[in-house]
Amino acid sequence: MFHLGLIINPLAGLGGTLALKGSDGVAEQALALGAEPQAAVRTRQALELLLPLLEQIEFLTFPGPMGADLLASMGFAHRVLAEKHAGPTSAADTRAAVQELQAAGCALLLFAGGDGTARDVCAVVREGQPVLGIPAGVKIHSGVYAISPRAAGELARQLIEGGLVRLTSGEVRDLDEQALREGRVAARWYGELTVPEPGQYMQHVKQAGMESEELVLNDLADWLSDSWEADVRYVFGPGSTLHGLAQNLGLQTTLLGVDVIENGQVIGRDLTEAQLFALVDGHPAYLLVTAIGGQGHILGRGNQQISPRVVRCIGPERLRVVATKRKLGTLAGRPLLVDSGDPQLDDSFPDAVRVWAGYKEELLYPLGYTTGESRS
Template sequence: MIVGLVVNPVAGLGGPVALKGSDGPAVQARALALGSVPRAADRATAALRALHARRPGFELRTVAGGMGEHSARAAGVPYRIVHRPALLTGPLDTRAAVPALAGVDLLLFVGGDGTARDVLDAGPTGAVLGVPAGVKVYSGCFAISPFAAGATAAGFDGTTLDAEVVDLDEDAHRAGRVGARLYGTLRVPAARARLSGRKTGSSTAGPGTVESIARAVVAAMRPGTAYALGPGATTLAVGRELGLELTPLGVDVVRDGALLASDVTEQTLLTLAMSQVTHAILSVIGGQGFVIGRGNQQFSPRVLARLAGITVLATQQKLAALGGRPLLVDSGDTATDAALSGPARVVTGYRESVMYRIQSASEDT
């Protein structure tokens, strides 16, 4: 089996510092200046380790430097370099690397929706699979975690299915206007249990349902406790119930009915959690089931360790659409994800809740 690997080394940079994306050199430079640390290479290494543990005889072809070579070396996997990029950070590098990796049985690419779009534009000739590492991972061509990507690659038998590639206008995204555009489809391994699926919206749930969840959350808030509200339409409804205008797609912190901090970074959220009792209020991503790790990277492992508790919100329709699949957490730290796993109470309305399983995205399905 021959596997190709291409890594977008700057994927995900904007998430922890509340930039809501990482596309473009200006955003990447700002993210680095704000203290964001690249994680894509580590995610690629984790995928390769999972693949190597299950199929040690595979051949790896990759790209020089941070676009694959460094991750292969860290994973202890033999590799052959087939392309040397010019810039290491631009979409043109990804688009040039994909044709150089033609002829592999499966191409692993590491990044987010922007990287998936670049792979699609390059015209891959065979099967591909995304290793999630971006801020936005709404496309259906990604595995649910690096571990799942490696395990799926190891068991790949050539059977594929079509998966959609979508992306957002990041400038509009930062302004709170979410409108995913369908760019096309990629052929991915037919391993539905390990694929994240495409994100879906909350349009099937009536506004009264979301507002009833918001009333339940506000009624349960305790004086003196800080509440960090993650992105999502349901958490925005909590803000409206409090009479506050929250940051669309950002993380805001409220206390005693007032806005304490707006559109916080991971570092700001950590400082707040270390100085006072802080509780997280998080909504579920429709169609995918993620609670942690998609668009809310401000809730890092070190922040999660400091929280007094987590409240999960979802409409009954959103849970039903999962078809029995668990809710997922992918913080980037397996120990943190394991600690968050297990039965959890999910608020579905005013005085309504259900017990639903949360599972680490790195747990073998």
């Protein structure tokens, strides 16, 4: 099963038809004046595109109008992560929901609302957590929403079906609604979120012919050299992709070994599991691995030095796959695979992982089991 998070702000958009210039602070007034809630309607339009994938999806969501009611009516499998409480939902509910969804490990967090909802998500979301807004509010100035509910559904569908979905940064901006009601426009920047955008790289690669691995690795080396984090240890797994990346960085690593780089220098070469664990234990680190072309394994094939305790020490969320779009294309939409030898660890990975595929180019790609069993 592919796990999607869903948060609906039931109050989003209530003030639109009544010319209230938004919904913040006026939801009760809008309802009293006869406003019809639209957030669930807009979310349904997005989720209708996922109905053909009904057997492949489980949603993680929240009680009643925050998601559970709509999912039940549409027949989607879903898990409710909190108890229902009396009264209307609030910004605090949205923020708590984001934190619970992250703890549950959802691959993509869908939220329906407007700029105020985006602000609430941005306030507590973990850096790098992929999210996508379903536009349901009065004002949508933030660059974290799809252009329409159906566009949001299409992006989610592409991801679940194994399409190459690129990640980018989207700005969260919001207007001061009270100032707007007084005839003044006062906008403010609140941060950025990691959002998917249409890549359609599979077709592009086929049309353009050969994608040069050498050029891509050179681009990735430029990106990495510009963005090394000081005093953070980067574990390079085995394989020609990561070996070539290191060479483009001017570093001598081992082709079939595991190496560690810190502050632009190799501090450990061709390490055993015990040596690797000693270097990452208690130190911030990233784990860089590549995929076996045509097969898709990223852990458990030729890199057993990266043991379950090493992965846990670094953190599954700090894993990055380095692979060209051409290599991912050899999978024909099949997921990447983990087979660490520890089923509990395998189950702790998200349903999609971040792939470095070019200069400042990240993709979100599905992750699965070697057994082909459903994840629960």
